[in-house]
Amino acid sequence: MKYLFPILVILTGILLSYALYQALEVAPTDQLQGDVYRIIYYHVPSAWTAFILFFVNFGASIYYLIKRCQVADIIALTAAEVGVVFQTVNLVTGPIWARPVWGIWWTWDLRLTSTLVMWLIYVSYLFLRRFSSSGETPVLAAALAVLGALCIPFVYFSIWFFRTQHPQPVIGGGGSMDPRMLHVLLLNWLAFSCFAFLVCWSRFRLEVLQREVDEAHAMRSLMDKPGVRSRSTR
Amino acid sequence: MTSNPYLFAAYAATWIIHIVYIATIMRRYSRLKREVDELNRK
Numbered sequence: 001m002k003y004l005f006p007i008l009v010i011l012t013g014i015l016l017s018y019a020l021y022q023a024l025e026v027a028p029t030d031q032l033q034g035d036v037y038r039i040i041y042y043h044v045p046s047a048w049t050a051f052i053l054f055f056v057n058f059g060a061s062i063y064y065l066i067k068r069c070q071v072a073d074i075i076a077l078t079a080a081e082v083g084v085v086f087q088t089v090n091l092v093t094g095p096i097w098a099r100p101v102w103g104i105w106w107t108w109d110l111r112l113t114s115t116l117v118m119w120l121i122y123v124s125y126l127f128l129r130r131f132s133s134s135g136e137t138p139v140l141a142a143a144l145a146v147l148g149a150l151c152i153p154f155v156y157f158s159i160w161f162f163r164t165q166h167p168q169p170v171i172g173g174g175g176s177m178d179p180r181m182l183h184v185l186l187l188n189w190l191a192f193s194c195f196a197f198l199v200c201w202s203r204f205r206l207e208v209l210q211r212e213v214d215e216a217h218a219m220r221s222l223m224d225k226p227g228v229r230s231r232s233t234r
Numbered sequence: 235m236t237s238n239p240y241l242f243a244a245y246a247a248t249w250i251i252h253i254v255y256i257a258t259i260m261r262r263y264s265r266l267k268r269e270v271d272e273l274n275r276k
Contacts, residue, residue: 020245039244046248085255092251093244100240195252202259209266216273 005201012194019184019191027184039097040181045189046089047115049196051152053083054122058149061142073138074211076145078203080125082196087119102165110158111166118151 023041030037060076063069094112095105106112125144129137159166177185 035238036240038238038241042245042248085251089248089251092247096240096244096247100238199252199256199259202256202263206259206263206266209263209270213266213269213273216270220273220276 005198008194008198012191012198015191015194019188022184022187027181028178030181033101036097036100039093041185041188043090043093043097044185045192046086046093048189049192050083050086050090051156052193053079053086053196053200054118054149054152057083057122057145058152061145061149064138064142065146070211073142074204074207076142077129077207078200080122080129080145082200082203084119084122084126085199086192086196087115087122091115091119107165109165110162111155111164114151114155114158118148118155121148121151 019041023038027038027041029035056079057076060072060079064072064076094115098107099105121144125141125148128144129141132140134140158164
């Protein structure tokens, strides 16, 4: 068990390297876009991974609101933070891809705008958790997470139901993709999912340790109070 | 190996974002470890 995390780190590193090799060398070049289309192998898996993490945040938040379970609260926080990182990657790589293909960095179409709004909601969630000192912060954050989760299907299906500058989905929804490209895309998604799992694991352990330290500080300051000390020595 | 500057920028940006985030986790973890050691010494 002690060596499980380092072993998984090594395996994930190998998988990420292999997926990178597949993305840059093995996947065929797109006839219209050339090599720049290969951004898809980082852009799309980042978005999918963020969706999954936000969905985990939603489930854990619901569970916390019902049961007031501390572990669920930590899972919700972890999933939201790592999800924001992956969504940031998606929002950064998107414009870098759009510039050579569309001729613009950004446009306020439905998919791009709703993705940005969703990112802002989860950043607000993290700000609330970071800067609010109220004892009700986890409850407020869980309620915000439930509202934020309403954005997930809207963002995901926006390109299915509306005409947008953003291309149609590569899987389902009328889109199509060369099977060799799809294979590399799914491989990269698997690699990024494993990577996200390990980052979440580290972040979870950090949060558990943070809460233990906070608790120890609270206990110490309680014991240092003169009244408490005299009662305890009686 | 492809040499498209946009492709390079996108991949580099991805890893810079992830590495910066992992570095903040590691920095916070080592700070907490120091705090735990101090609490144990007291």
